[in-house]
Amino acid sequence: MNTVFKSVWSLVVWGASLGLLAGAGLALARLDHHAPDLVVLFAKPMLTCAVAWFVLTVLMRRPGPALVTLAACAGLVASLAPYAPSRSGGGEADLRLYVANTWARNEDTDRLAASIAAAEPDVVVLVELGDAAAAALDGVLADYPHRVVTRRVDRPSGAARSVVASRWPISSIQEDVMDGLPVVAAEVETPAGPVRVFGLHLTRPWPFQPTTGQIWQIDRLTERLGAHPTRTVVAGDFNAPPPGRALRHALGTTGLELASDAHGTWPALAPGPLRLAIDHVLASPDIRPLHSEQGAPTGSDHRPVIVDLDLP
Secondary structure (H helix, E strand, C coil): CHHHHHHHHHHHHHHHHHHHHHHHHHHHHCCCCHHHHHHHCCHHHHHHHHHHHHHHHHHCCCHHHHHHHHHHHHHHHHHHHHHCCCCCCCCCCCEEEEEEECCCCCCCHHHHHHHHHHHCCCEEEEEEECHHHHHCHHHHCCCCCEEEECCCECCCCCCEEEEEEECCCEEEEEEEEECCCEEEEEEEEECCEEEEEEEEECCCCCCCCCHHHHHHHHHHHHHHHCCCCCCEEEEEECCCCCCCHHHHHHHHHHCCEECCCCCCCECCCCCHHHCECCEEEEECCCCEEEEEEECCCCCCCCCCEEEEEECC
16 A cells, blocks of 8 residues: 555656646747647746745655756746846836726725825726726725726626726827727826826636637737837736737737736735736837836735836
C-alpha cells in the first residue's frame, strides 16, 4: 500500500508541475483560438500558484518537478513582461483617471462614492452601473458635474449603463453605441488640452461566447478611433488579461498602449495575487503613464484601477 501511495503521489507531483509548464507554454504561444485562450486567462494567478508549488517541491526534495515548475515560472513571467508599461522619470500628472466595473447589482452606493472620493481623480469611467448607483449618481459623482451617460440596457444579470464623468467640461463624441455591448465616449477639456475618453465593457469570453466576440467588438472600436489615434484613452472592463488574445488584439490594432499595470481586479474578494487582471487603461503613444494603482473596494466584484497620465 505504501508503494502504491508513493507512486500515486509522484504522479500528482509531476502532473501538477507539467500542467503549470503547459499553461506557461500556452501563454507564450499566443494561439488565436478561444480554447487555449481560456487557460491564458489565468496566467497571473497561475504564476502565483507556480511560485508556491516550486517552493513546495523544493521542500519535498523533488528536484525534477522543482526544475519543471521553475521553468513554468520563467515562462509565465516572460508572457506577462511585455505588458508592463514603460515609465521614464516622475513628473506631475495632468490627468488622474479612475475606472471601475461597479457591478449592476451593487447597491452599496456609499462605498462606491467613498472609493471615488479617496482616489481624487479628475475623470471617472464607470461601466456596468446598476439601477441603485444610477439613482444615486448625483451623490456618487458630486464633484463631477460634467457627465455622459449611456441609456439603460436590460440584461439577465441586471440593467446597466456606462458613464464618463469629469471635473472639467466635456462633450459627447458617441452615445449609445451598441457593438454587442454599450460604449460611452467623451472629449474632456482638460487644462492641458482636449482628451478623448472611451469607456467600454467587452463581453465575457466564456460561457457566453468565444473570444471572437471580443475581437469583433475591438474591431468596431478600432474603426471609431481612426488611424493613429492621438490624445486618446480607452478604459474599462476588457474581460481579458495580458497575455490573452483580446487584449493582444486591442493593442495590436488600435495603436494604443497599456497605461495600467496588470493589477488583479476580479474577483474582488480573492487575495490580490489570485485575482485576474481584466480591467485596463489604454492610451495613445503621445500620453505618458506615470503611475498605476488599485482603488479602494466599491462593493462590486471588481476592484477599480487608478492611473496618472502626463499629457503632451
